[in-house]
Structures are given as C-alpha cells and as structure tokens.
Amino acid sequence: MGILGTMVESDDDLAAMAKALGHPARIQILRFLADRETCVTSEVVDELPLAQSTVSEHLRILREAGLVQGEIDGPRTRYCINPTRLAALKMAVDSL
Amino acid sequence: MGILGTMVESDDDLAAMAKALGHPARIQILRFLADRETCVTSEVVDELPLAQSTVSEHLRILREAGLVQGEIDGPRTRYCINPTRLAALKMAVDSL
DNA sequence: GTCATTCATCGTTCTTCGACGATAACCGAT
DNA sequence: ATCGGTTATCGTCGAAGAACGATGAATGAC
Numbered sequence: 001m002g003i004l005g006t007m008v009e010s011d012d013d014l015a016a017m018a019k020a021l022g023h024p025a026r027i028q029i030l031r032f033l034a035d036r037e038t039c040v041t042s043e044v045v046d047e048l049p050l051a052q053s054t055v056s057e058h059l060r061i062l063r064e065a066g067l068v069q070g071e072i073d074g075p076r077t078r079y080c081i082n083p084t085r086l087a088a089l090k091m092a093v094d095s096l
Numbered sequence: 097m098g099i100l101g102t103m104v105e106s107d108d109d110l111a112a113m114a115k116a117l118g119h120p121a122r123i124q125i126l127r128f129l130a131d132r133e134t135c136v137t138s139e140v141v142d143e144l145p146l147a148q149s150t151v152s153e154h155l156r157i158l159r160e161a162g163l164v165q166g167e168i169d170g171p172r173t174r175y176c177i178n179p180t181r182l183a184a185l186k187m188a189v190d191s192l
Numbered sequence: 193g194t195c196a197t198t199c200a201t202c203g204t205t206c207t208t209c210g211a212c213g214a215t216a217a218c219c220g221a222t
Numbered sequence: 223a224t225c226g227g228t229t230a231t232c233g234t235c236g237a238a239g240a241a242c243g244a245t246g247a248a249t250g251a252c
C-alpha cells in the first residue's frame with residue numbers, strides 16, 4: 001500500500017479492492033457501516049440473511065482489501081470503514 | 097439495466113461491475129481501450145501476456161458487465177468502452 | 193471456390209469463492 | 223472458576239473463475 005495506506009498504487013491493488021466489492025453482501029455491509037460509522041459483527045449478522053461465519057468471512061475480505069478496519073473491543077470487534085482508503089478507491093475508479 | 101442501460105439500479109448490478117473490474121488483466125484492458133477509444137481483440141492480445149482465448153474471455157466478462165461494447169466489423173470485432181455505463185459505475189462507487 | 197485471418201466457443205485442469213456447521217478462542221460478568 | 227455471549231477459524235462441499243489448446247464459424251482477399 002501507499003503512504004499511510006491511502007493510495008492506490010497499482011492495477012493489482014485496484015483489482016483487489018474491486019474484487020472485494022464484487023459481492024452484493026459486501027456492498028450491503030459497506031453501506032451498513034457507512035450509515036453506522038461503526039458497529040459490531042453481530043449487528044451486521046442480524047442485517048443479513050447469512051450465517052455468522054459467512055459474515056465474518058466477508059468482513060475479513062473487506063478488511064484485507066483495506067476497505068474496513070476492525071478493532072477489538074472487549075469480546076467483540078468494532079468495524080468501521082476506512083475513509084481514506086475508500087476515497088482512494090473512488091479516485092482510482094474515477095481515473096478509469 | 098436502467099434506462100438505456102446507463103443507470104446502476106441495484107447492489108447486485110454494482111457488485112457485478114465491481115466483480116468484472118476485479119482482475120488486473122481486465123483493468124489493463126479497460127485502460128487500453130480508454131486510450132484507444134476503439135480497438136480489435138488482436139491488439140489487446142498483443143498487449144497482454146495471455147492467450148487469445150483468455151483475452152476473449154476477459155472481454156466477454158467486461159461486455160456482460162456492460163463496461164465495454166463490441167461491434168462486429170468484418171472478420172474482427174471492435175471493442176470500445178461504454179462511456180455512460182462507466183460513468184454510472186463511477187457514480188455508484190462515489191455513492192459508497 | 194480456396195485460403196488466411198480473426199475471433200468465439202468448447203473441453204479440460206487447477207484454483208478460488210461462497211456458504212455452512214462445528215469448534216475454539218476470547219472476554220466480561222457472575 | 224465457570225458461564226454466556228461474541229467472533230474467528232477450520233473442514234467441507236458445490237459452484238464459479240482463470241487459463242490454455244484445439245476447434246469451428248465468419249469474413250475478406252485471391
């Protein structure tokens with residue numbers, strides 16, 4: 001990743017982010033997080049017709065693409081979107 | 097698709113376009129087409145270290161996502177970017 | 193008509209993804 | 223120390239993706 005992880009440096013990076021976006025459930029998760037600004041996995045699980053393990057996997061994919069950040073808060077994990085990274089994605093898509 | 101195929105109507109549609117973008121070769125193809133405005137498959141094949149059948153497959157995926165259009169021109173096929181559809185993608189990503 | 197070119201499609205192989213249940217790890221509260 | 227709630231990971235299964243070579247259809251040139 002780029003300086004402070006904010007830049008999209010390569011087509012591979014852009015492709016990785018697009019791939020992470022390439023599933024309806026993950027788009028819904030992203031929108032949900034955008035509304036909430038922060039939330040825990042169980043809230044996302046309640047929002048989607050998917051098993052907890054499946055949602056956790058989607059969150060992992062979004063996290064590995066850098067689009068969300070998860071911080072441990074006691075027994076739970078709080079996820080929020082990574083604004084700079086999301087902005088970088090928008091810029092990269094705009095440049096197409 | 098939306099009116100004249102220009103709008104992104106659903107998360108499924110956005111996810112489908114993102115999925116089509118989710119491969120480095122397809123991003124390169126899209127950039128290449130953006131530079132050229134129009135070109136034939138063989139030119140794309142020459143640009144990439146991939147077999148002709150593989151490139152044809154990538155072009156099919158981009159076409160089915162609506163991001164490029166292919167028109168038959170004699171024995172070849174001319175591909176060009178679908179500008180309105182690409183603009184719709186940018187708007188949809190911006191709305192995240 | 194024949195031939196070369198261009199491209200899409202088919203069949204194959206290997207890999208990756210999506211989804212689930214089950215399990216384990218972790219923490220707070222009791 | 224144990225229990226309940228929360229999340230990640232593992233194993234599995236079927237489905238989809240990526241890549242290739244080979245084949246075939248269409249066209250323009252000869």
